[in-house]
Amino acid sequence: xxxxxxxxxxxxxxxxxxxxxxxxxxxxxxxxxxxxxxxxxxxxxxxxxxxxxxxxxxxxxxxxxxxxxxxxxxxxxxxxxxxxxxxxxxxxxxxxxxxxxxxxxxxxxxxxxxxxxxxxxxxxxxxxxxxxxxxxxxxxxxxxxxxxxxxxxxxxxxxxxxxxxxxxxxxxxxxxxxxxxxxxxxxxxxxxxxxxxxxxxxxxxxxxxxxxxxxxxxxxxxxxxxxxxxxxxxxxxxxxxxxxxxxxxxxxxxxxxxxxxxxxxxxxxxxxxxxxxxxxxxxxxxxxxxxxxxxxxxxxxxxxxxxxxxxxxxxxxxxxxxxxxxxxxxxxxxxxxxxxxxxxxxxxxxxxxxxxxxxxxxxxxxxxxxxxxxxxxxxxxxxxxxxxxxxxxxxxxxxxxxxxxxxxxxxxxxxxxxxxxxxxxxxxxxxxxxxxxxxxxxxxxxxxxxxxxxxxxxxxxxxxxxxxxxxxxxxxxxxxxxxxxxxxxxxxxxxxxxxxxxxxxxxxxxxxxxxxxxxxxxxxxxxxxxxxxxxxxxxxxxxxxxxxxxxxxxxxxxxxxxxxxxxxxxxxxxxxxxxxxxxxxxxxxxxxxxxxxxxxxxxxxxxxxxxxxxxxxxxxxxxxxxxxxxxxxxxxxxxxxxxxxxxxxxxxxxxxxxxxxxxxxxxxxxxxxxxxxxxxxxxxxxxxxxxxxxxxxxxxxxxxxxxxxxxxxxxxxxxxxxxxxxxxxxxxxxxxxxxxxxxxxxxxxxxxxxxxxxxxxxxxxxxxxxxxxxxxxxxxx
Amino acid sequence: xxxxxxxxxxxxxxxxxxxxxxxxxxxxxxxxxxxxxxxxxxxxxxxxxxxxxxxxxxxxxxxxxxxxxxxxxxxxxxxxxxxxxxxxxxxxxxxxxxxxxxxxxxxxxxxxxxxxxxxxxxxxxxxxxxxxxxxxxxxxxxxxxx
Numbered sequence: 001x002x003x004x005x006x007x008x009x010x011x012x013x014x015x016x017x018x019x020x021x022x023x024x025x026x027x028x029x030x031x032x033x034x035x036x037x038x039x040x041x042x043x044x045x046x047x048x049x050x051x052x053x054x055x056x057x058x059x060x061x062x063x064x065x066x067x068x069x070x071x072x073x074x075x076x077x078x079x080x081x082x083x084x085x086x087x088x089x090x091x092x093x094x095x096x097x098x099x100x101x102x103x104x105x106x107x108x109x110x111x112x113x114x115x116x117x118x119x120x121x122x123x124x125x126x127x128x129x130x131x132x133x134x135x136x137x138x139x140x141x142x143x144x145x146x147x148x149x150x151x152x153x154x155x156x157x158x159x160x161x162x163x164x165x166x167x168x169x170x171x172x173x174x175x176x177x178x179x180x181x182x183x184x185x186x187x188x189x190x191x192x193x194x195x196x197x198x199x200x201x202x203x204x205x206x207x208x209x210x211x212x213x214x215x216x217x218x219x220x221x222x223x224x225x226x227x228x229x230x231x232x233x234x235x236x237x238x239x240x241x242x243x244x245x246x247x248x249x250x251x252x253x254x255x256x257x258x259x260x261x262x263x264x265x266x267x268x269x270x271x272x273x274x275x276x277x278x279x280x281x282x283x284x285x286x287x288x289x290x291x292x293x294x295x296x297x298x299x300x301x302x303x304x305x306x307x308x309x310x311x312x313x314x315x316x317x318x319x320x321x322x323x324x325x326x327x328x329x330x331x332x333x334x335x336x337x338x339x340x341x342x343x344x345x346x347x348x349x350x351x352x353x354x355x356x357x358x359x360x361x362x363x364x365x366x367x368x369x370x371x372x373x374x375x376x377x378x379x380x381x382x383x384x385x386x387x388x389x390x391x392x393x394x395x396x397x398x399x400x401x402x403x404x405x406x407x408x409x410x411x412x413x414x415x416x417x418x419x420x421x422x423x424x425x426x427x428x429x430x431x432x433x434x435x436x437x438x439x440x441x442x443x444x445x446x447x448x449x450x451x452x453x454x455x456x457x458x459x460x461x462x463x464x465x466x467x468x469x470x471x472x473x474x475x476x477x478x479x480x481x482x483x484x485x486x487x488x489x490x491x492x493x494x495x496x497x498x499x500x501x502x503x504x505x506x507x508x509x510x511x512x513x514x515x516x517x518x519x520x521x522x523x524x525x526x527x528x529x530x531x532x533x534x535x536x537x538x539x540x541x542x543x544x545x546x547x548x549x550x551x552x553x554x555x556x557x558x559x560x561x562x563x564x565x566x567x568x569x570x571x572x573x574x575x576x577x578x579x580x581x582x583x584x585x586x587x588x589x590x591x592x593x594x595x596x597x598x599x600x601x602x603x604x605x606x607x608x609x610x611x612x613x614x615x616x617x618x619x620x621x622x623x624x625x626x627x628x629x630x631x632x633x634x635x636x637x638x639x640x641x642x643x644x645x646x647x648x649x650x651x652x653x654x655x656x657x658x659x660x661x662x663x664x665x666x667x668x669x670x671x672x673x674x675x676x677x678x679x680x681x682x683x684x685x686x687x688x689x690x691x692x693x694x695x696x697x698x699x700x701x702x703x704x705x706x707x708x709x710x711x712x713x714x715x716x717x718x719x720x721x722x723x724x725x726x727x728x729x730x731x732x733x734x735x736x737x738x739x740x741x742x743x744x745x746x747x748x749x750x751x752x753x754x755x756x757x758x759x760x761x762x763x764x765x766x767x768x769x770x771x772x773x774x775x776x777x778x779x780x781x
Numbered sequence: 782x783x784x785x786x787x788x789x790x791x792x793x794x795x796x797x798x799x800x801x802x803x804x805x806x807x808x809x810x811x812x813x814x815x816x817x818x819x820x821x822x823x824x825x826x827x828x829x830x831x832x833x834x835x836x837x838x839x840x841x842x843x844x845x846x847x848x849x850x851x852x853x854x855x856x857x858x859x860x861x862x863x864x865x866x867x868x869x870x871x872x873x874x875x876x877x878x879x880x881x882x883x884x885x886x887x888x889x890x891x892x893x894x895x896x897x898x899x900x901x902x903x904x905x906x907x908x909x910x911x912x913x914x915x916x917x918x919x920x921x922x923x924x925x926x927x
Contacts, residue, residue, distance in 0.1 A: 016879030019814020247880030493878020657917035
């Protein structure tokens with residue numbers, strides 16, 4: 001293959017390295033107004049009165065909008081397909097606030113300064129309500145967050161349950177009786193934030209035809225159009241969403257967080273509106289990873305195969321239920337798809353609390369599930385005296401295996417059957433253990449102050465949401481043999497424009513610079529559900545490949561007409577007759593435009609799939625623990641992935657490397673915390689520490705090759721899977737180093753230190769006991 | 782108030798309010814490579830070269846630009862040719878979303894002008910003020926090395 005499996009310069013790279021004005025905010029609009037959101041200082045309160053008269057007296061303040069200015073229409077900010085599986089529990093502005101940071105009022109200013117100044121001049125009277133800051137307390141509490149019956153999609157407002165999940169295959173209770181060993185532990189994962197460097201930014205204006213234009217940093221332009229249309233009650237026909245280059249999203253920009261606010265203001269004032277989140281807003285009023293508490297039980301047979309897995313999830317939804325059901329369902333779906341166990345059970349409850357709102361974040365529930373699962377498999381191996389890799393080899397799903405949980409748990413409804421067509425898991429583990437020097441490190445002594453340890457974890461993910469995700473592409477030909485590829489797929493910094501160009505160029509057998517990619521604009525490009533759920537390569541790439549194949553056939557037919565032959569070959573941008581006469585793509589298109597059998601050669605295609613083949617990954621960590629302080633240093637992470645045929649190895653490596661950096665933060669340095677009143681504590685990058693260049697350990701990234709027949713050129717997904725492995729691999733490595741098991745993320749030095757202290761106390765007691773028994777022995781002798 | 786400075790080799794007279802930051806001023810005069818990511822000196826997206834030194838434009842007040850030489854990536858390379866660092870960032874796949882890229886290139890340039898053959902540690906120190914959420918810094922560090 002000419003393009004697939006090869007590194008190439010990004011098609012958008014030139015503009016990016018030159019700092020060209022290609023991002024949402026790099027534009028100057030006449031009469032632009034600047035928006036700020038007045039946010040709640042209270043975790044839970046009723047708004048009794050909003051007095052904005054003082055703010056309105058400020059120079060440059062155009063308007064202050066409150067809940068009284070908009071109709072009460074419930075929607076979800078989740079930015080999902082229709083109908084959304086998330087509860088519709090959100091209003092543009094409400095008379096009640098449910099977390100510190102909830103919207104109270106929208107300020108419209110002639111300048112940003114005027115709008116900012118007005119923030120302090122709006123007087124709000126609140127009736128403060130009891131704040132529920134722990135899902136265990138919030139569940140069945142007499143205080144209700146959403147005291148409104150009949151909210152669509154909310155499982156039980158009276159019990160503060162946003163969503164519920166339950167499934168059982170086989171008989172877990174009976175399997176527990178029959179298992180030789182049963183392990184039961186509890187684990188938890190905290191709030192974490194996506195922390196894309198470009199904040200949320202949207203601009204809206206009415207064009208010369210009074211159509212509402214939304215230029216926004218989004219992963220889901222088509223969902224933005226649909227949801228904004230609904231929220232502001234303006235027809236889809238009169239809305240255009242433009243996605244420029246995006247400065248990262250990682251799930252966070254799947255949310256509709258500012259588009260609807262800008263749109264509502266523009267429709268009220270008739271003027272362009274701009275709303276950009278500050279970093280502090282991102283870190284408390286944006287979106288985050290759902291915290292989960294997981295009770296996990298695994299039953300093991302005499303031959304060390306798993307007899308059952310029982311997963312009990314308590315999820316903190318935060319104040320609104322965005323993605324609360326489906327994240328939990330992915331936790332279960334991915335964790336329970338990794339190992340073969342004839343009996344599996346999951347129950348999950350997502351509870352409203354007066355805390356940060358969670359949402360989609362790379363991995364989407366899978367990191368919350370693999371941390372417990374892969375920690376526990378390590379604990380089982382240790383307790384039974386087995387090599388953790390051997391125990392995994394015995395139990396993970398293999399090619400040809402059926403994965404029954406996929407059928408039971410879909411995207412908020414029943415799913416589709418899943419059979420593993422391809423798996424490189426064995427090779428991932430073998431290659432990774434060589435690269436981390438597993439055998440050697442296993443033997444390192446656990447003596448001394450600094451102790452080195454090694455840990456492993458394995459995981460899977462999906463390739464798009466089966467039966468739901470759909471992408472479309474349109475390709476038209478130009479008279480120099482170049483092509484415009486218009487894709488609904490949204491490149492948010494992932495490199496998908498480049499990857500799609502490679503797929504199209506491969507299929508059409510042309511150089512990559514003949515592909516001119518444009519994505520995505522609801523007026524111009526065809527539909528795509530959006531850049532989430534690891535869907536772009538597999539789903540949108542599938543659409544591009546189909547469209548390119550169709551167009552290639554059309555070019556061949558046109559070539560035959562022009563060469564006046566019945567049969568011809570098409571290869572390397574020429575159509576060639578059997579007598580050797582040939583005609584180039586350029587000539588074919590030129591003739592089709594101007595002289596012969598005139599037409600625009602063009603093709604479009606849509607693609608969806610009931611399959612969602614899992615990529616597989618093995619991650620290894622090499623750590624050193626200082627047993628006097630609990631401070632640990634991550635020396636090296638090895639990540640080996642089977643993502644099928646890699647379309648662009650350099651970009652795929654980049655996906656893995658970036659995911660590892662995020663996961664390292666999730667493991668020990670990134671966690672959103674609130675005080676006893678629910679107010680956020682760490683709302684800047686000094687206190688919410690994401691990895692910098694000097695924090696990074698050595699990263700080794702490898703791919704093992706498989707060929708997934710259902711994917712474009714054999715590809716599976718790569719975007720999310722590498723974020724799942726580091727946290728459990730590091731927890732396991734710390735245990736291997738010093739015998740300390742941390743089951744609650746983040747793994748802070750303090751937690752390690754306290755566990756080490758306990759260990760010392762225990763060993764002191766044992767030593768004393770040992771000394772005593774020796775004395776007794778001596779006495780006897 | 783008005784502040785005169787040299788921006789990418791050209792004299793600029795910028796009208797601004799007292800207390801406005803260099804980030805605000807530069808973006809207002811459409812130097813869009815200077816990005817806002819945090820506004821308090823932590824993310825490095827607004828990195829500029831101020832008399833050859835990499836600084837965060839959000840922490841520099843307008844009047845502090847007076848008579849200084851400011852460089853941004855707009856002055857790197859030309860329409861038809863790229864600066865070597867821009868080439869390397871592209872070649873090594875060091876650009877993903879590209880939002881932090883102009884700042885990283887400037888921090889790297891400031892380092893390389895003083896230290897043409899930097900060590901891995903020197904590169905990481907130089908880039909430590911440029912937060913990137915996409916790359917894990919593996920390829921940016923490699924790009925500066927090469």
